[in-house]
């Protein structure tokens with residue numbers, strides 16, 4: 511076994527997790543040289559796809575293009591990545607524009623040496639040893655990783671869920687609340703449960719819509 515491969519097998523790489531700083535990198539993209547730090551101050555949906563000129567990935571890029579304006583309105587940028595070259599990305603993006611009438615307004619990283627893919631754990635060797643899986647990393651304006659989602663190669667992602675997720679995180683940050691299952695903007699949110707017996711006693715008299723002391727909701 512080559513020394514580098516041996517090192518990779520032998521050493522458990524620390525992969526970024528929720529609540530940690532998203533690892534910075536510099537990479538070539540369809541927008542030129544790009545750094546993660548360039549996105550500081552806005553939210554970022556950083557996603558990988560397996561390969562250019564493949565059908566499921568094409569539907570995903572078209573679907574990302576369809577929500578890119580909505581994302582911009584809530585201060586969210588998009589950035590894609592695969593192991594294909596910049597030239598392949600350019601040709602594919604132009605093809606999507608021509609065939610689907612949708613302009614891809616976000617950069618796509620060409621991670622040919624898999625440097626970023628390994629940094630973020632985007633390769634799932636059980637599925638493909640060479641291509642990146644359908645990974646999504648939601649990164650907040652301070653550069654903190656707030657959510658990770660992985661989809662297999664054969665399942666295209668749901669853009670409405672990604673929009674919902676970012677809106678839920680923004681709502682959590684703005685109002686210091688949580689969002690329940692199937693929450694949609696405009697729905698009631700969950701008030702953080704009280705942390706002492708005394709506060710639990712008070713909770714039922716604070717004007718919230720409560721099922722019990724630990725389960726209270728409010729409109730925002």
Ligand code: BEZ
Nearest residue numbers: 560564565566567663664
């Ligand atoms: C696709 O995008 O269609 C695809 C890519 C890699 C594996 C399976 C499907």
